[in-house]
Amino acid sequence: MTARRDRVVGAGAPARKRDPGAAAPARKHGPDADGSALKRDPGAGVSTRAPAARGATLADWTRATLAELGIAPKRRRGQNFLVDRNLRDAILDDAAVGGDDVVLEVGGGLGVLSGELARRARFLHVVEIEPRLADYLAGVLPAGKARVWRRDALELDAALLEPRPTRIVANLPYAVAQTFLVASLTAFPEVRHWFVMVQLEVAERLAAPPGTRLRGTASALVQAACDVRIERKLPPDVFLPRPRVWSALLRLERVRPPLDERAVRLVRAGFAHRRKPLANALSRAGVVGAADRARVRDALAALGYPPDARAEALAADAWRRLADKLAGAGPERQRGGPRAASSGAASATGEGAGRGGTRQGLDGSDHPGA
Structure with missing residues (x-):
C-alpha cells in the first residue's frame, strides 16, 4: 500500500514534511487588496x-x-x-x-x-x-x-x-x-x-x-x-x-459489533435474490451447496422463521445466528471471491465502485492517490 502525499490542512509550516492523506496547508487570511477584512x-x-x-x-x-x-x-x-x-x-x-x-x-x-x-x-x-x-x-x-x-x-x-x-x-x-x-x-x-x-x-x-x-x-x-x-x-x-x-x-x-465476514456474505447473497426463499437464494449464490438447502430451512425454523422465509423477513441480529448455525456448510464460493466484511455492503448497495490503484478505501476497493 502506498501513502499519498496530500498536504495537511492547518499545519501552517511550509517547510515541514506533510502527513499522508491530508489536504493543502492553511493560508493566512488578512485584508484583501481592496481593504475588505x-x-x-x-x-x-x-x-x-x-x-x-x-x-x-x-x-x-x-x-x-x-x-x-x-x-x-x-x-x-x-x-x-x-x-x-x-x-x-x-x-x-x-x-x-x-x-x-x-x-x-x-x-x-x-x-x-x-x-x-x-x-x-x-x-x-x-x-x-x-x-x-x-x-x-x-x-x-x-x-x-x-x-x-x-x-x-x-x-x-x-x-x-x-x-x-x-x-x-x-x-x-x-x-x-x-x-x-x-x-x-x-x-x-x-x-x-x-x-x-x-x-x-x-x-x-x-x-x-x-x-x-x-x-x-x-x-x-x-x-x-x-x-x-x-x-x-x-x-x-x-x-x-x-x-x-x-x-x-x-x-x-x-449497540453490537458489526456482522463478521460469514454473516455479511449471507446478507449479500440473500438480498441478491430477494424474491426467492432464503435457502434457494443462498444456494443460487453459491454460499451453500444445493444439498444444504434443507439445513438452511431447518436453521430458519430453529430461529423462529418459516422455512421458506425470504431475506427481508430476518431481523438484523438473526443473520449472525444464522451464520453460526450454517458454519461449515459449503461450498462457500462467490464469483470473484468474497470481499472484506467492511466492503460487502458497499458492493451490494451499488455505490462506491472501485477504480483500481494503490490505497485501500472505505468502499473496500483500492484507489489511486489524488
Missing part, C-alpha cells in the same frame, strides 16, 4: 468574509462565499449546503458533542457545522473533496483543534486519522451517504454515535423494519450493529442548491 459571521461558526449587507441570511452568505471562491456546487457529488441557521443550531444541540469527543465530519463545505463542532469537541477531522473548499476550511478552522483531509470519503484510509474518531456528525454528500455509513461501521470501531443528514429515501431504507419493501442489504448490516432512528425530515429549501428530494436527520447508536 475577514469578519466572523455569527451564523457560520467560523471566521468568514462578512455578508455583503448587514442582516444577510445564511443563504445570502453562502451564495456570496461560493461565488468568491469560484465554486459551483456539483450535483454529481451531492453538494447541497445547509442554509437554515435555526436548523444548524438544532443539529449541533441534538448531536450532543462534548469535550471528550473526536468528531469526523464528511463534506465540510463552508464550515457551517465545522466551526462549532471544532469548538465543542476535543478534535475535529473534516473530509472535503473540493480543493478550494478544503483550503478555505484550513484558513478558518481553529489551529490545533481540526484537520482537513482533501479526499473522497470512500478513498479515506481510516488508519491515518489520529486521534481516532468517536462520533460522526455530518451533512453527508448524497452520492456517498449510504455506502459511507455502512463502511464506517467497521472502518471506525471506536465510533459509537452517528448524527447525519442524508436523503430521506436512504434514511428510510436504513431504518426499514423486517418484512418491509425497503428492507435490504444496507438495512440489515447497519441494524445488526446499531439502533437506527430518523429524528426529523427536512424539506429541500433548507439547502442551497435545493435538492429534488427531501432529506432526513438520522441517528445511529452502536
Whole structure:
C-alpha cells in the first residue's frame, strides 16, 4: 500500500514534511487588496468574509462565499449546503458533542457545522473533496483543534486519522451517504454515535423494519450493529442548491459489533435474490451447496422463521445466528471471491465502485492517490 502525499490542512509550516492523506496547508487570511477584512459571521461558526449587507441570511452568505471562491456546487457529488441557521443550531444541540469527543465530519463545505463542532469537541477531522473548499476550511478552522483531509470519503484510509474518531456528525454528500455509513461501521470501531443528514429515501431504507419493501442489504448490516432512528425530515429549501428530494436527520447508536465476514456474505447473497426463499437464494449464490438447502430451512425454523422465509423477513441480529448455525456448510464460493466484511455492503448497495490503484478505501476497493 502506498501513502499519498496530500498536504495537511492547518499545519501552517511550509517547510515541514506533510502527513499522508491530508489536504493543502492553511493560508493566512488578512485584508484583501481592496481593504475588505475577514469578519466572523455569527451564523457560520467560523471566521468568514462578512455578508455583503448587514442582516444577510445564511443563504445570502453562502451564495456570496461560493461565488468568491469560484465554486459551483456539483450535483454529481451531492453538494447541497445547509442554509437554515435555526436548523444548524438544532443539529449541533441534538448531536450532543462534548469535550471528550473526536468528531469526523464528511463534506465540510463552508464550515457551517465545522466551526462549532471544532469548538465543542476535543478534535475535529473534516473530509472535503473540493480543493478550494478544503483550503478555505484550513484558513478558518481553529489551529490545533481540526484537520482537513482533501479526499473522497470512500478513498479515506481510516488508519491515518489520529486521534481516532468517536462520533460522526455530518451533512453527508448524497452520492456517498449510504455506502459511507455502512463502511464506517467497521472502518471506525471506536465510533459509537452517528448524527447525519442524508436523503430521506436512504434514511428510510436504513431504518426499514423486517418484512418491509425497503428492507435490504444496507438495512440489515447497519441494524445488526446499531439502533437506527430518523429524528426529523427536512424539506429541500433548507439547502442551497435545493435538492429534488427531501432529506432526513438520522441517528445511529452502536449497540453490537458489526456482522463478521460469514454473516455479511449471507446478507449479500440473500438480498441478491430477494424474491426467492432464503435457502434457494443462498444456494443460487453459491454460499451453500444445493444439498444444504434443507439445513438452511431447518436453521430458519430453529430461529423462529418459516422455512421458506425470504431475506427481508430476518431481523438484523438473526443473520449472525444464522451464520453460526450454517458454519461449515459449503461450498462457500462467490464469483470473484468474497470481499472484506467492511466492503460487502458497499458492493451490494451499488455505490462506491472501485477504480483500481494503490490505497485501500472505505468502499473496500483500492484507489489511486489524488
